[in-house]
Amino acid sequence: MSGRLVVCPTPIGNLEDVTLRVLAALREADVVACEDTRRTKVLLDRYGVGARTVSYHEHNERERAAELVGRMRDGAVVALVSDAGTPLVSDPGAILVQQCIAAGIGVEVLPGPSAALAALVVSGLPAERWRFAGFLPRKRSALAELVGGAQETLVAFESPNRIGASLAVLAEVDGARPVAVCRELTKVHEEVVRGTAAELAARYAGATVKGEVVVVVGAAAEGAGDEAAALDAVKRLVEAGARARPAAGVVADLTGVSANALYRALQDER
Template structure:
């Protein structure tokens, strides 16, 4: 009989946020796979948990996942924990979960702390619809592609960022997304928890003088639908109405239909398009 993989959410700061269910599971499983055993031993010692640990992190996630799957197949029950929060969220745990599903190993998640949800609820920015991007890609071309995608995102955007990259990331976001409301959250649930609602312009100026400290969660308002429409209309102004008409007529569109399409593209009435063509 195979064992079970337990995804155990751990505190993101305040140790009192751990659940009774997670504590019971960490005590009862055969082994705990931890992102950083040196960090996790402090948590285990605090709650007097003696279960043996093994390391599972970004740099051994593929080969170590195979080993953990082997232990699970032999009947061992294993808990997976990250340094803070819920495993598999911007975390190598997702690789292990995928391999467990392929091998037919039961996986269950024990809910608890998650930095992105904590920050979203504190941000003062709409929580009805949101997307989570995690850390932006490091590779320049891919990073630019993701940033431009986010520039058209209407949902609230949530990102993670390290302190030594914060200034660069804020400047890039401001350049690509334009002025937006943003809430920067750091040290969540800890003694010096900071929630800083501001705008990109003010955030960039503020961190030119202040040294960023701690891990950040950035909550950014999405673009308004009306602004997307105005931006799309503005692009068409780079060519004349006559050239715009020619574009559609060259595609085989009837003149009347082309006028209707040009009017919609540019936010004009058909009469305005007609008058422009006459002139």
């Protein structure tokens, strides 16, 4: 069979979640490109897969992609895996897929585990319209703008060390917004905590959190203020000579966006 790339999702915690098709692809591949060969070896050893592996991560992605494309042009079958879940979803792989497409090399994607989808479903929040945001932005103003008046469910990854701070920002933007914090999905210590942004901000304030975290944020209520537009209005008032805090208060009264959130966002950008 001609050379091709096979994108293989791997378990996000429970090794029993690997599919039969993924195991077959790993066994048949000439080489398995791994985000971390040591992590992948645990899975391969569990199922007796004696595949040849090479590293493929964010620091060598472009160079290694060119090498792998060369192998596929010569007829090799390459399997791509990340440490957990589906490659390219906040993991390396995009450059390799793009180069394969440009070179006319076939790309096959197998279905499998995804922390984002698992969290969306278990959150109980509407899944008809949703958006994946990768990792939540660290800058407060960017995070506030992201969740602002979003009219769809938002799914994002977050560091366990930052979840408390991020929830505090969500609570300032809209304390009544429904949120689910999904930790260690599919693992022994799986935990899903649901509540309003204000409730979860209080729960996680100063808390020590361990493990992989996915945050699911419900859509803004219909008619909720758009913080980005409100913040722009505050900036224009300040540029015209108004003091920041009174300007934030006036815009808050008109838009429904938190005055405190607007004031802090303005300070963050200064």
